[in-house]
């Protein structure tokens with residue numbers, strides 16, 4: 001997946017690799033110049049001016065190499081940054097597009113917050129990983145092998161010092177990484193938790209303030225934050241012991257190298273010049289090897305976080321959409337709705353929420369659905385616009401099994417106004433056009449009139465161009481509901497479902513909305529889910545649900561006569577009103 005995304009940027013990849021090679025080459029080249037400079041210094045046969053001339057020459061060479069290395073490093077950082085940002089932007093967009101193809105059921109399975117974290121945090125982790133790969137991870141083995149080989153070529157007799165040092169550093173790095181591993185692993189989940197608490201708190205700011213929950217929210221946040229601090233400190237402590245351990249190992253290695261070289265020099269003064277120069281570059285190579293191992297260990301730790309994120313993005317991208325639509329021609333359906341032995345269980349839920357439901361609604365009817373809270377009213381309604389497919393049985397609209405109609409036909413035929421009015425930031429017109437993209441002002445006027453929204457929209461100076469803030473926060477609950485009903489009716493659907501969507505309207509407005517439905521949406525089957533029986537008392541037929549079963553169907557008068565469940569709801573509500 002990531003390789004495919006990277007493949008698009010071959011030029012940048014090549015540039016990143018070449019600039020990295022330039023950098024590694026310059027780093028490995030530098031010690032040999034140091035060797036030459038020291039050899040000149042130790043050369044007894046050269047005059048002082050001869051030495052200065054040679055050393056200046058080498059010095060200029062050293063500076064040129066350092067500049068080449070610096071240019072390589074700057075260009076590498078630039079190309080790696082550009083590459084990682086471009087790839088992560090592609091992945092983010094690809095993930096978002098994939099989520100758009102998800103059915104509501106797929107989104108429910110992941111939970112929307114989790115998907116947001118994947119598109120933000122996880123994509124960022126991948127971006128950091130790619131940056132690391134093209135800046136450091138590939139450089140490390142090259143630097144390690146290069147410095148290892150060159151150190152042995154420079155001082156063949158000291159090969160064992162390098163081997164012992166590498167082993168000791170590898171052991172210390174391994175032990176430290178093992179102890180830090182669980183702390184790194186805990187970071188991600190704690191960050192998720194901290195994000196969650198902060199988000200809950202800010203989203204529910206009104207509840208927090210009105211229930212004076214600031215202190216308990218702060219305590220909850222502190223607990224998670226302190227836990228994160230604990231893990232950070234534990235990592236810090238390990239680092240603080242790692243650094244002196246590396247210093248001791250390197251000092252010992254340097255000491256051993258110098259000691260041995262001085263014995264060679266003493267034994268054979270003729271090799272003094274070569275050996276003294278060599279020891280300098282040998283020590284530099286040792287430092288490069290040590291740097292490569294330490295960086296390698298640390299980077300692989302961070303890389304493992306990136307790999308986890310990659311897995312999480314891959315999971316989303318490879319999730320097959322649970323709901324597919326038939327590629328049949330678009331058609332015009334009438335508003336009959338039929339449930340034929342429909343049962344439904346939510347994903348990951350063993351017990352069915354709806355059990356063997358059977359009914360048939362005639363086109364243009366006004367239908368009420370009532371039942372106790374949790375009896376399955378919203379669940380039943382969600383099967384009509386195919387937010388979910390039934391686990392068993394068939395849902396038909398216009399006489400056609402919904403599984404065999406095109407997505408466009410479904411969209412043109414059915415509209416649902418959900419219990420919670422959800423508006424998107426933008427303008428009123430932008431929100432209404434979600435219902436009918438080609439809607440003009442007269443369509444909006446008509447729909448706003450039906451939903452009793454015209455009155456407050458007309459009071460806004462910009463009318464349909466009035467801004468809508470995030471989640472419609474600049475509108476009252478009732479206004480949001482009216483706008484959301486307007487969006488639902490604007491395309492004049494054949495089936496309109498109102499899932500408790502007039503709850504924030506006063507009784508008078510609710511009556512006006514229903515009268516407008518009767519008058520202006522004559523051919524539309526209107527299904528009203530209501531908590532209050534008064535909202536559906538005039539319906540042509542009422543479905544009564546009880547614990548996921550359809551226990552009765554009829555007009556208000558029929559049900560008052562012969563449905564014990566309906567009678568109970570009706571009597572309880574009458575008693576409350578009295």
Ligand SMILES: Nc1ncnc2c1ncn2[C@@H]1O[C@H](COP(=O)(O)OP(=O)(O)OP(=O)(O)O)[C@@H](O)[C@H]1O
Pocket residue numbers: 108346349353371372373374375376377378379380
């Ligand atoms: N997304 C979901 N995942 C799992 N279970 C769910 C989900 N939504 C609802 N349920 C469960 O299904 C049952 C029926 O819920 P539903 O929302 O359909 O009831 P309802 O009659 O509309 O209730 P209310 O009048 O309170 O809105 C409840 O037990 C609920 O816990």
